[in-house]
Amino acid sequence: MATEPLPLKKTAAPAPEDAVPAAGSTDGPLVRFDKVVKRYGDHVVLDQLDFTVDRGEHVTLIGPSGSGKTTILRLLMTLEKVSDGVIWVNGSPLSHVRTPGGALKPAGEKQLRESRKKIGMVFQQFNLFPNMKVLQNITEAPVSVLGKSREEAETRARELLELVGLSDKVDAHPSQLSGGQQQRVAIARALAMEPEILLLDEVTSALDPELVAGVLELLGDIARNTDITMLCVTHEMNFARDVSEKVLMFDAGRVVESGTPEKIFSDPSHERTREFLNAVL
Numbered sequence: 001m002a003t004e005p006l007p008l009k010k011t012a013a014p015a016p017e018d019a020v021p022a023a024g025s026t027d028g029p030l031v032r033f034d035k036v037v038k039r040y041g042d043h044v045v046l047d048q049l050d051f052t053v054d055r056g057e058h059v060t061l062i063g064p065s066g067s068g069k070t071t072i073l074r075l076l077m078t079l080e081k082v083s084d085g086v087i088w089v090n091g092s093p094l095s096h097v098r099t100p101g102g103a104l105k106p107a108g109e110k111q112l113r114e115s116r117k118k119i120g121m122v123f124q125q126f127n128l129f130p131n132m133k134v135l136q137n138i139t140e141a142p143v144s145v146l147g148k149s150r151e152e153a154e155t156r157a158r159e160l161l162e163l164v165g166l167s168d169k170v171d172a173h174p175s176q177l178s179g180g181q182q183q184r185v186a187i188a189r190a191l192a193m194e195p196e197i198l199l200l201d202e203v204t205s206a207l208d209p210e211l212v213a214g215v216l217e218l219l220g221d222i223a224r225n226t227d228i229t230m231l232c233v234t235h236e237m238n239f240a241r242d243v244s245e246k247v248l249m250f251d252a253g254r255v256v257e258s259g260t261p262e263k264i265f266s267d268p269s270h271e272r273t274r275e276f277l278n279a280v281l
């Protein structure tokens with residue numbers, strides 16, 4: 001993450017739908033869901049789900065409650081495992097490893113930990129470590145997971161706290177902060193991992209209304225000034241309109257429609273999208 005503006009790295013042309021980019025390739029989509037199924041018992045939550053996200057793209061996921069949006073983010077964060085299908089990131093299977101013969105087998109815990117390093121997630125409920133001060137909340141994972149020195153991690157954490165407007169809260173505990181401040185710390189903590197992909201799961205839903213705009217403004221700045229790819233579940237349609245290039249409308253574990261925010265919000269093609277937007281706008 002850089003605090004100065006960085007050009008977004010967009011792919012010149014989308015890859016054919018069935019193409020799988022070579023591992024580490026910068027061609028083709030950064031994220032590909034390939035016929036992903038997620039079941040809890042008999043309940044099929046994601047049903048042969050296909051979609052792609054380009055490098056540097058900011059994508060908003062919308063859809064009715066229970067349509068599977070959070071499940072998609074949790075699968076990408078490897079907090080859940082797919083029941084079937086494959087998630088590709090950067091041309092490598094996220095949830096699987098390739099055998100020497102080229103076949104795919106489910107990834108073990110070690111590979112999942114590696115995959116998790118590239119992806120940051122901010123949750124609705126902040127999920128800060130309550131017993132750690134703000135600075136340690138941000139430095140913990142860079143030191144223990146990325147192997148950074150404490151000094152390097154602290155220097156970066158202080159820069160990030162300045163970016164999110166909380167330089168004076170270095171020594172505070174989470175309980176001494178407002179919800180908006182806690183969410184800013186959670187955003188700084190995610191950025192400290194230098195993620196390629198930032199997952200945002202209804203990050204303003206638990207905030208008092210007067211704190212929402214400040215957090216959304218910060219996220220808008222991050223979207224505009226960095227090359228981080230973002231997947232965002234939100235009910236803030238103005239944020240989706242301002243920040244994302246693509247909106248995916250989900251229903252019953254499938255994409256029913258995708259397009260630019262202008263298209264989806266002004267001229268949706270699908271009846272389910274119209275019904276959903278009428279209910280929330």
Ligand SMILES: Nc1ncnc2c1ncn2[C@@H]1O[C@H](COP(=O)(O)OP(=O)(O)OP(=O)(O)O)[C@@H](O)[C@H]1O
Pocket residue numbers: 040045063064065066067068069070071072
């Ligand atoms: N751990 C779990 N065990 C069983 N069912 C689950 C589990 N997690 C999610 N589900 C179910 O999966 C479905 C999709 O949930 P998910 O949270 O992804 O939906 P969502 O679109 O994010 O909803 P919302 O907008 O209300 O947050 C729901 O029916 C939910 O009950």
